Amino acid sequence: MTILPPAFHLTTVETRHAVRIEITGDLDYDTADLLLEEATARLSARPGLEDLHLHCAGIGMVDSMGLSILLMIGRRANAARVRLHLDDRPAQLDRLLSITGTLEYFTAQPATGAAATHLDTAESPAAATATERRTRASGPTGPDATT
């Protein structure tokens, strides 16, 4: 109970067709803007991007501002024809999405055949490492990108 929540930070992993942003810490009034900036920067930097994965396992509390930012990222991803995935959601986040009626919006993205394969590559650590090494020259972004 006395453990301080980990400081908010983001780790971005880029693969050929996908970007994965790992979120650690509370997503709230003070921090949510950082996530929006990062996601927006990735969306605009990669015109050919197909999938944006937000890795949520490390997320602490999400307040209304945090949810608002997730909705904004969803809207921008949609506009850029990028599929947004909220991966490894903790139960608390699922509950928030379910109460607010947004779970369906975040999970029922129009799926195309290609989506599943990209999802697989992004979520398999080995594949991610391999692809990340290939793209490193174009600019690694996270301090511990390979997790």
Add this chain to the structure above:
Amino acid sequence: MVSTRAQAGVGAEPDFPWGRAPYPVLVADAAGVLTQRNEAAQVLLPAACPGAELADVVPGWLASAHRSMCLAGLEGGREPEVPLSGGIEGRRFEAHFSLRGDGTVAWWLVDDTDHQLAREALRMEREQTAFLAAASSTLLSSLNLGRCMDVTAQMAADHLADAVLAIAPARGRRLPVVSCLRGGTPTTSQEVVDPDEVPGLGEALRGFPPVPSRWIDASAAPRWMIPEDFGPIGAIVITPLPGHGVPAGALVLLRKEGSAAFTEEEEVFARLFAARAGAAMSAARLYAEQTAITEVLMRDLLPPVLHQISGVDFAGSYRPSADHERIGGDFYDVHPGVAEGEPSLVALGDVCGKGLEAAVLTGKIRNTLHALLPLADDHQRMLTLLNTALLSSHHTRFATLVLASAARKGNEVRVRLTSAGHPHPLIIRANGTVEEADTRGTLVGALPDISARTTTVTLAPGESCILYTDGITDARGGPLGDVLFGEERLKRALAECAGMPAEGIVEHVQMLASQWLGNRDHDDMAVVAISAPRSHHLSAVDGHTRGRYTA
């Protein structure tokens, strides 16, 4: 003695080597008779010829210094720590002495007029700086316009003039004036006058540079400008009080007839003071205007006081996140039905964000819902229209809310509930069980398409439906300080409220949440209770009109 006089003259004699020294030198004997003087002394004091009585030819201060020096005994004479000084022929001199072997005293006179003037100027400058610093700190410690004007008038009256008027820009046709006599207390009045009738005042109130005092005819001052028992005015200075972009008023300095007129330096200094006073007064005015605007805004945004409507009890309580803000992101409203017995619409919601921005969105939602009241039968339609009204391409600030339409049916109250992304309403049954209302839907204001499912619950007498915002369940506190109050704890607390009146339940929940929080920060917290009162149905007397109820 005689031989000494015989030697008197001007020149480089062996016992008087200072004939051409640049400083005036006078030599006098113990009897106070001048024996020798040099060229410079001759120029300064032409009457001081050798043989004259010192007291007759030099100013009194020097003669008496010589006398007391001789009385004290020549041996005891030492240079005093502060050199003797005094005026001679309109200039100021320091007098230094030296004892000579023959018992006479040589007085050296050093002109320090310029030094004195510089010292005097420095002292004045320091006094003025100290006064300006004191004025700034006194003026800036208040954000009250009236108090700022009082302080301005009083400080100026004590330092700059015999009487002072601080005049604020006209409000309508009235000119707020604070006047103060030197050493007196400021008095406030409203003058219905035209400032342009006074030369220089209209211009000063419009912020034009000040007119030099000598151009203003003191006798032209109107009666209202002259304090009682002041007598005729000798001189007037009118200086604008410059504000932040707009003039903050004018400062009028008055001197009595017979007092010294205002010098140019004094007028410049008055402007320096006016600059500080004007800044403070305009800050105070801005603050007052902001407070007034906030109050106007808040009057409309404050949650309403609830009561019984058409036989249904309503109670609400709201605690904003910062206690001094009073308004925030949570809201509730109860709109009575068009006719007696028609359902009343309750809306309780939570807007994303904090503070004034959230409060503005809250106001928008409350107004939109008010406009949509004719559609209150169809919650989904209301929510869809509200969602469309709130959608913005710039942001995804959303709101979650619950709509509840409550109407009395006999002893019972029927409540139609629709949640738009909001925590479930809770029903307290008479036996102490607490149920979640089965409604869910999408939040409004962020997504183009939303859906919501309505449910209907029936409350028996003494049963209640509780709407709340997540500020209650997300209250972090408890014995260890980091535990959420949570839905389960809320349900247990509500179970103990079975049969309580609506107001009691609302107060109880807010009290428990506050206790849980202790002094920690919290989000906005709002609770509304809809209760079926334990009341008796009075049947209609003639069988045609609608029945009435007692609480």
